[in-house]
Amino acid sequence: AELIVPEVIRAGIVNAGDLRSAKRPGLQRIAAGLKPVRAVLAVPVLDEHGNTIGVIAALDTKRRRFTVSNRATLSDIAAGISGMAGLHHAAVRHHTAEAELKDAMEALPDGFVLYDKNDRLVHCNRRYREIYKESGNLRVPGVKFSDLIRQGVYAGQYPDAIGNEEEWIAQRIHEHQFPGKPIEQQLPGDRWLRIQERRTNTGGLVGFRIDVTELKRQERELSRLAWTDSLTGALNRHRFLELAEAELAHSQRHFRNVSLLMLDLDNFKKINDCHGHAAGDHVLKATCKSWQGQLRGRDLIGRLGGEEFCVLLPETRGSDVLVVAERLRQITEQQKLNYDGEAISVSVSIGTAEYENIADTITSVIKRADQSLYKAKSLGR
Numbered sequence: 001a002e003l004i005v006p007e008v009i010r011a012g013i014v015n016a017g018d019l020r021s022a023k024r025p026g027l028q029r030i031a032a033g034l035k036p037v038r039a040v041l042a043v044p045v046l047d048e049h050g051n052t053i054g055v056i057a058a059l060d061t062k063r064r065r066f067t068v069s070n071r072a073t074l075s076d077i078a079a080g081i082s083g084m085a086g087l088h089h090a091a092v093r094h095h096t097a098e099a100e101l102k103d104a105m106e107a108l109p110d111g112f113v114l115y116d117k118n119d120r121l122v123h124c125n126r127r128y129r130e131i132y133k134e135s136g137n138l139r140v141p142g143v144k145f146s147d148l149i150r151q152g153v154y155a156g157q158y159p160d161a162i163g164n165e166e167e168w169i170a171q172r173i174h175e176h177q178f179p180g181k182p183i184e185q186q187l188p189g190d191r192w193l194r195i196q197e198r199r200t201n202t203g204g205l206v207g208f209r210i211d212v213t214e215l216k217r218q219e220r221e222l223s224r225l226a227w228t229d230s231l232t233g234a235l236n237r238h239r240f241l242e243l244a245e246a247e248l249a250h251s252q253r254h255f256r257n258v259s260l261l262m263l264d265l266d267n268f269k270k271i272n273d274c275h276g277h278a279a280g281d282h283v284l285k286a287t288c289k290s291w292q293g294q295l296r297g298r299d300l301i302g303r304l305g306g307e308e309f310c311v312l313l314p315e316t317r318g319s320d321v322l323v324v325a326e327r328l329r330q331i332t333e334q335q336k337l338n339y340d341g342e343a344i345s346v347s348v349s350i351g352t353a354e355y356e357n358i359a360d361t362i363t364s365v366i367k368r369a370d371q372s373l374y375k376a377k378s379l380g381r
Contacts, residue, residue: 047089146173195207261352262350333348
């Protein structure tokens with residue numbers, strides 16, 4: 001190697017039938033260093049960039065004449081070796097690049113997944129399997145997306161699918177096969193994902209799963225603050241009227257009953273004057289909480305202003321409305337309120353009204369309930 005390689009690099013090819021009669025210094029060095037060798041034919045092995053990465057040589061202890069065929073054969077062997085070396089180097093580079101890519105995907109804070117054009121899983125990172133822990137052991141290369149979704153539904157992985165499993169599965173597969181805008185997906189434990197998927201040039205699909213649980217909780221909290229009365233926790237006036245109008249429209253379409261209660265704390269100004277506004281706030285908060293404990297999940301309660309509240313009772317009418325009103329009146333009167341060591345007595349006047357005909361609006365029903373409330377006040381509270 002120390003004698004032949006430098007000469008091949010310098011000359012490009014070495015063809016010496018008799019080294020002992022050679023006059024070129026490089027050939028003389030070969031003859032001096034390799035005394036048994038009389039003849040040598042050597043050609044370079046090149047990489048894809050034309051750089052010499054090795055030499056292949058034919059040596060003979062006798063003088064001989066290397067033919068054109070000999071040279072061609074040796075050159076063909078060198079080319080074959082060069083090709084194999086190129087493939088090996090390419091394989092090494094490919095393996096290195098693949099390892100680096102997988103390492104990068106594993107380092108992602110979000111779930112990453114790749115499906116082929118037949119919708120079979122090619123690769124997913126550890127975070128992806130952690131997100132779908134209920135079916136994480138199934139997420140292995142070769143499994144079909146539709147099978148993963150179905151198994152996840154059976155494992156209780158998707159709360160939205162409970163009760164309408166087949167419809168949910170069909171919808172999710174459609175969204176997956178025709179990806180567009182990001183979609184949100186709920187997981188057990190009130191966890192939320194944003195799913196972003198795109199088709200690759202080869203027909204496969206690449207997807208990300210981004211945890212947006214904290215963002216959803218913040219959105220809900222902002223909505224709660226925007227929709228509720230900060231003191232009592234009841235709906236604010238705007239939100240109550242909005243939801244009540246929608247409930248009334250729903251009841252009109254389905255010919256169902258709706259009733260309304262208007263509640264006003266009696267002599268509330270005296271409470272503020274005698275005990276202070278902080279005591280008044282305490283009374284409003286405690287009383288509203290006691291009312292909420294008596295209402296159904298579908299009932300709506302809103303604070304329309306000051307000490308005036310409104311309750312919407314879906315699918316309720318007649319004597320049932322009076323039963324609810326009387327229960328709220330009694331619990332208001334019976335509650336034992338105390339602020340800063342002083343007992344505070346509270347009572348409430350209530351007016352009722354019912355949805356009567358198709359021309360009714362929430363405003364007209366509230367107006368009639370307000371008239372009933374005024375009557376209750378004028379008759380002695």
